[in-house]
Amino acid sequence: MSSHRVSRSRNRLRAWTFVTVPALAFCCLYASGVLGTVAPKSWHPPEASQAQEAKHALLAAQAARVREGQRAHRSRQNKLKHLGKAPGARNFGVAIPGNALPAWVWGPSKNGKKYEGTGVHPQLLMTFQSWHGKPMPTTYLEQDEEFGIQAQMFTWEPWRTPPRDDSSPAQQERAQPRYSNQAIADGKWDSYIKEWADALKSFPHITVYIRFGHEMNGDWYPWSLDPPEYVLAWRHIWNIFHQQHVTNAKFVWSADFGESSPDTDWWQNMMSYWPGKKYVNDIGTTVINFGGSDSHAVDQFTPLIDVVHQRLKMPIMLTEVNTAKKGRTQWMLDLASFVGQTPWINGVVLSQDPSHGKAAMPTVGNLSWQVSDDKSRRARLAFDKLVDAATKTFGPAGTSDGTGSGA
């Protein structure tokens, strides 16, 4: 009985399969285009369809590229966000050519070679900003946001940068009346300064260090020509920022303490540019060992830094630090040792930007070496030590020498 049922079932299933399987196979072949000739020609004009297919393939590829781009952009954004570090009581900053922080941290590619990168996440980025052409800070601040940087220093230079090939110190110092201290103090630049103030206000989460007219006590920049006017210009800018209620800007009075002995002339000359404590949040100095004919060991700088700190009773920021390639390891180790033992140094900013000074002094060493592609292990270790020292925090004892925090 049951075997009869089974055999009858099989016939029915066979018939069913005989109809459905070929029908499905036909549909599949038709849909896949293998049986293209079965359809009337008008249904499937070969040229048009090929063109269409090509167009669709192109569209699909474009859409895929856009999506891939968006995805890559998102992941890049996410990665970039962690390039910076939150600022603390003592900060390490860097000025990098082209502000190329990702390559500096992760490793640059040069001449087809990939370097290791510093792996150091700075708290601060510094950049040199001439007033010529009235550039705005917005691009840098937006980049800071992208990188997760919360402290930005602008070395704000009221001049038109002279061409590098003919810039002996004397030529460099030549007056540029349009940008003179007097012009600033007279209010000729007010609208530009206000625009800056407004721009900074729209990035309230970024602390902006204004390093206006740096190394003013030297004789190689036009803003050094007239100390009283320099002070007036400084105060004028400060007043505009104050009136505009800019709360995230800090004024860094950054001189060049130098490397000679601390005599009276040196002090008087420097202090003729001093706008007064009210107008200054931080004091800075340049510390550059040019090498060659202008080599300076770290301990040539430190006595002067110490004197300024003792007399003005404020912390000191090393706002532009660099050394010639030759001897860099020892120099950085010496500086690290000094900074690591000196709690009132509240910041170290390494400048890897091309130096004006170097262009004016043909007999000095190589200042254009980049720590991010330095192949010397020892130099890398010395650099890491410097960064560690610069960001090392001290207990309350470290600040108990009466200086407090001037910032």
Add this chain to the structure above:
Amino acid sequence: MLAFVVEVRAFVLAGRVYPFAVLMAVIWSMWVIRVVLARRYRPWLRGWQTTVSVLIPVAGEEPELFREVLSRIVAQKPDQVLVVINGPEDPGLADICAATAGVLWTWIPQAGKRNALRIAVEQATSDIAVIVDSDTLWTTGTLRELVKPFRDPWIGGVSTRQRILRPQRSVLTRWADWLEAVRGEYSLPAMSVLGTVGCLPGRTIAIRMGILHAVMPEFLTARFLGIFLEVSDDRALTNLILKAGYRTAYQSTSLVYTDAPVAVGKLIRQQLRWARGSQYNTLRMLPWMIRHTPALALFYLADIVIPFMLIASIASWASSATYGTHSALYDALPLPTGHWQSAASLIGLAFVMTVLSVSVRFGRHFAYVPRDLLYLPMFTAINTLLLMPIRIAGFMRMGHDSGWGTRGAAGYVGTRRLNPQAIIPYVIGVLMLGIAVRLGV
């Protein structure tokens, strides 16, 4: 099916991989494996004499149905019929047992099928135990056919072909009958050919009494993922038979009928219970299956993975709807020109191909009930919208202890304890969902 074909074409021509195409490829590959195996299946034909005890745990069953169930069983003259009424006292059921000649019955206040089974096994004296659900109706020759495979001494357990009573009642019963038919025509014969039916369906299972005695302690206590799962006893029992070194078989000539839920709520609860129990046991048996029955591991893993792949496909469709890249696939089809003609023929072709592909894939059902093809849209809707989410939910909730036979105050304990291991399936499930969506988009 049309989507599958055009996506495969896009893969061949442009190398683009579509999640739906992968899903369909998996489904069709599994189908081919099953069909190839099932074609080799033959039921056992030669008769076999043995002694049989029929064990029926029962709780809260509809009296009329139960009377019919009992009378049909007794009519096939097993050596013993043992009924264990468990849970709250039920005079109606007790009266039916008392009134049916040849039925031994007991009542135990403790609810739970597994414990009731233990009581029945203690009283059983035959060589073969046939465990029957209290709502399962036997047909002529169910018992005679069911014991035939035991002629082979290495066969430890046998199950029947099952169908739904009067499937014409509603869409849900038709759907349930279709699922049972598919199982009885493809999965069970294929697994039976390998000697490893992974789950002897619990409506009626025949087991060698010796095995039952040996595995009873583990059957009553075994824990996994920190819990003892009361439900899915049939799958658990099958696992134990297989682990004891015996084979399990499917006897297509032994037919039983059973009821199916006609209310959606009840169907959801039943399917969720099955989804949990089945996937729980898959994970539990996975190391053993991979070592001893890789084909079974493949079948059951596919069951777990397919719902997640469907999610990937849906995510991919949603994404291409957003970016508008998908419709271009269909433009290469040779269809009549003109806006409406082209749209209508596209829909028509898609419809025809879907019906044909289902007709081929489930031919062993639709050849005999072609009318069910009319219900195909609803079957698809139930599968996609109801069953797939339930499978995923069941996977995630695998580690939660919950009752099933707990109809009275008396029930097995352990249902309200915090189980830290319950998090494991959630973690795996969420990971798989994440991967699915990621692959899709």
